[in-house]
Amino acid sequence: MATKVLAASAAAGLVLAVVGSFLSWFRSGSVNRSSYQVVGLIDRFDLTDNTFVVLALRVWIVVPLLAAAAIALLVLGATRTGAAVTVVLAIFVGTAAGFAAVQGGDDGGPIGVTPAGPVTTTIGTLVAVIGALGAVVTAAAGRRQVQTNRGVS
Template sequence: MVTTVVGTFLPWLRSGSVTRDSYEVLALRGFAGLDGTWGEVIRAVWVGITPVAVVCVVLWSVRLRRFAAFSALVFGTIAGTVGALAAVQGGNEGALVGISLTGPVVTLGGAVLGIAGAITVLTAKTRTAISPGGAP
């Protein structure tokens, strides 16, 4: 979770010697024609990534493991999809404006680890505790 959130603050876009993180790129959504309702939905979902990560950690810490895993699955799917889409567009060296691979790849890596952990928790068999008297 931490790796995914950190990846959102790493460089995602470069223009000459200037780099921008995913939130700065999000502020440019009007230039891409996404300044209407869809632009606001995209902004709300992406800005909500960090709070969802915090919710996952809190759920895990209060021993609601399956809820935390489900939240991590949704979190990883959204962040990983955006990271993967940006990563496959990156690597255009020599262009005036291009995708920087650092942020998308770190975000994607963290999302893949989060999804793998969530699937592991969701598919694990639960164990019942046996009381000292021998009855479950």
């Protein structure tokens, strides 16, 4: 039972992280932009030639799809696989969101970071990681308990 509750909290954390990725992340003038709009602008204006950054931007676009896949794995009972995907995705997304959240913005300046999206996404990824790791630990403890009850060492 605890494994299912923790897997559900991991899934809820991923949902919160994805919702946060669609909220406002940056402001330019009076226009607020989501993380996906910013990624599109960086790509459109070719603002980076760093291969790692370009790859990260490409992966960012499929974050909702990857989150849905992780949630499906957790729901279908593939706890370890779902948790592994959840943790990897949450580290990637949470790191980007955390960096954006701590940058803050100059409220008086023409360009800035808006905290709604990055903070929501960061909280979601933290919940997802805690839930995923907890689900794996409780699932492993449950397997050990079943083996002990059967007399298997």
